Amino acid sequence: MKKIIKNSKKILVTSHKNCDQDGICSALATKLILEKHFSDKEITVNIESELQKNISFLKDFSKIKTENLLKEIKEFKPNLIIFTDSSSLERFTSNPSKIKEIIKRENIKTILIEHHKTENDFKFDFKYNNLRSSCAEEIYHLFVKDMNLYIDKEISEIIMTGMIFDTGVFVYQNNFFRETANVVADLVEMGVNVERILSFKNIYTKKDFEIFTELNKNLVLKNNFSYSFITEEFYKKFKPLPEEYKKAYQTWVNLFLKNIEERPWGFIVRPEENSKYSATFRSQKGAQNVRILAEKLGGGGHDYASGATLQAKNINYVIEKIISLIL
Numbered sequence: 479m480k481k482i483i484k485n486s487k488k489i490l491v492t493s494h495k496n497c498d499q500d501g502i503c504s505a506l507a508t509k510l511i512l513e514k515h516f517s518d519k520e521i522t523v524n525i526e527s528e529l530q531k532n533i534s535f536l537k538d539f540s541k542i543k544t545e546n547l548l549k550e551i552k553e554f555k556p557n558l559i560i561f562t563d564s565s566s567l568e569r570f571t572s573n574p575s576k577i578k579e580i581i582k583r584e585n586i587k588t589i590l591i592e593h594h595k596t597e598n599d600f601k602f603d604f605k606y607n608n609l610r611s612s613c614a615e616e617i618y619h620l621f622v623k624d625m626n627l628y629i630d631k632e633i634s635e636i637i638m639t640g641m642i643f644d645t646g647v648f649v650y651q652n653n654f655f656r657e658t659a660n661v662v663a664d665l666v667e668m669g670v671n672v673e674r675i676l677s678f679k680n681i682y683t684k685k686d687f688e689i690f691t692e693l694n695k696n697l698v699l700k701n702n703f704s705y706s707f708i709t710e711e712f713y714k715k716f717k718p719l720p721e722e723y724k725k726a727y728q729t730w731v732n733l734f735l736k737n738i739e740e741r742p743w744g745f746i747v748r749p750e751e752n753s754k755y756s757a758t759f760r761s762q763k764g765a766q767n768v769r770i771l772a773e774k775l776g777g778g779g780h781d782y783a784s785g786a787t788l789q790a791k792n793i794n795y796v797i798e799k800i801i802s803l804i805l
Contacts, residue, residue: 614640
């Protein structure tokens with residue numbers, strides 16, 4: 479990987495569409511680490527997505543571009559593209575086939591840094607994936623432990639933020655829990671204030687509570703699982719901004735979805751733009767492998783936390799399709 483970086487003058491770092499905090503933090507930390515240790519390189523971050531504003535306190539957050547990724551590649555002309563937090567090109571851009579063509583034609587090198595258990599649909603020049611709790615934790619192990627590169631307090635805070643958001647504040651089960659705890663200890667010793675990060679994570683608005691109310695109202699209890707949904711009428715009436723919409727439903731999912739009495743797993747479905755619907759799945763360990771369900775819908779993720787986006791005529795069709803996969 480060092481050889482690829484050293485041979486590249488211009489480096490573009492990116493993460494997936496509908497980007498969560500872990501994807502943003504992974505891309506941002508990668509940029510800052512490379513700038514610190516490869517100062518002769520021109521490095522930029524572009525994510526084809528609305529950004530989660532509750533992490534806007536992080537260093538250089540305002541420098542993240544949100545252009546169409548194809549447009550950015552054409553204008554920036556990178557020698558290397560680093561993809562973080564997903565392995566499918568379709569998740570990074572609305573123009574995957576055209577980007578594949580440019581990468582091949584211009585001989586652009588590619589690096590993947592990922593942590594999900596998914597199959598790659600593209601042959602990357604270098605892949606790093608140890609199925610750790612978050613992509614931010616993969617970033618730490620790759621650059622700090624494996625490549626022995628120094629990171630400062632500001633980069634440490636970015637990595638800790640990605641880990642906190644993607645693990646539900648270290649609640650979700652993972653096979654590297656001891657290593658994750660050691661990384662947390664290292665970052666705290668570097669001066670990271672966990673309480674400061676949580677103070678930004680746990681701020682709620684009036685619109686958040688309106689979305690919570692909608693999900694509570696539509697909650698359906700089945701024998702061993704539950705589900706809820708946001709209606710098309712609610713979505714059109716309230717027109718939530720993308721970042722506040724995602725923040726509110728993720729909060730509800732993390733607080734309630736797998737913690738309803740005698741129902742250790744479940745899902746929610748919500749409308750998106752252009753007749754698309756997103757499904758989010760959560761499960762307690764051993765209850766249900768929700769990654770398999772998400773993959774059947776064209777998505778992916780972890781065994782106990784996953785998601786998918788699909789085109790459909792209405793929300794009832796999506797719910798019925800999911801239930802048919804369960805029963």
